[in-house]
Amino acid sequence: MGARAAAVEVTRARVMEAAAALWTRRWYDEVTLQDIADEAGVSVQTIVNHFGGKEGLADAAAEVAAAQAELARQAPVGDVEAVVTVLFEEYERQGDATVLWTAQIDRVPAIARAAAHARRQHRDWLERVFADRLPGPGPAREHALHLHYAATDVYLWKLWRRDLGLPRDDAEHAMRDLLTSIDPRRGHDA
Incomplete structure (x- = not known):
């Protein structure tokens, strides 16, 4: 057996x-x-x-991919450089496939389910790796999470790496700068 x-x-x-x-x-x-x-x-x-x-x-393949992504996304809390490095490792490996997959959300229910799960997973991850900089529960926290989400989304990677043709180092630098600039602890309005 x-x-x-x-x-x-x-x-x-x-x-x-x-x-x-x-x-x-x-x-x-x-x-x-x-x-x-x-x-x-x-x-x-x-x-x-x-x-x-x-x-x-x-559905099964998406579940396995989500579990693998969760394991690969290990970064210390508050370490922007490590967070960006982890994301770029993932995006360089499978970013093009992710963009192709998500372009089909409206046509394929299994993809829509996988994308919804991936969005929740990414948001949860952001809450963990940026726990030191996020405000407490409430509108300011939601605002900060939305900014961090946008700054780390695969479509921003696609814009920099594929559409604009930035070298990886330059794109990583841009993401680090963006994340640093939206740190709510820096006194920006939230």
């Missing part, structure tokens, strides 16, 4: 990795279960048996 359970998990992981790899390069609607099966070296029926279909597979 243990060996069979391990084999099932290996198959599930291989299918999720194949789907994620395809979805980082192509639109969700353009990737068929057959494409995923071919990439994973399994049958379409295997995917259906494990995930119920494409949407169930998307």
Whole structure:
């Protein structure tokens, strides 16, 4: 029983990795279960048996990606440089795929669910890593969180790195400067 359970998990992981790899390069609607099966070296029926279909597979893959992102985002509280470094490591690795994925929110319910979870996860992370600088509960805290969220969003990374073509060092410097400038402890109106 243990060996069979391990084999099932290996198959599930291989299918999720194949789907994620395809979805980082192509639109969700353009990737068929057959494409995923071919990439994973399994049958379409295997995917259906494990995930119920494409949407169930998307939900499972998003859950795994969220857990991996949570593990990768380790930064000391209040260390702006470390926070920016952690974000850029993630964004350089999967920022383009994230932008492609989120561009489909309005068309694909599984993506909308994954994006909503990712937004909550990012906000929770911001509350942890900037706990030393955020005001107490209330409107000022919400305002500060919104500013920090905007300053660390993947779309700002995309603007700097892809649209404007900034070198990574320059983009990281810009994000550090932005985060430093919105520190509520500096006396700005909140």
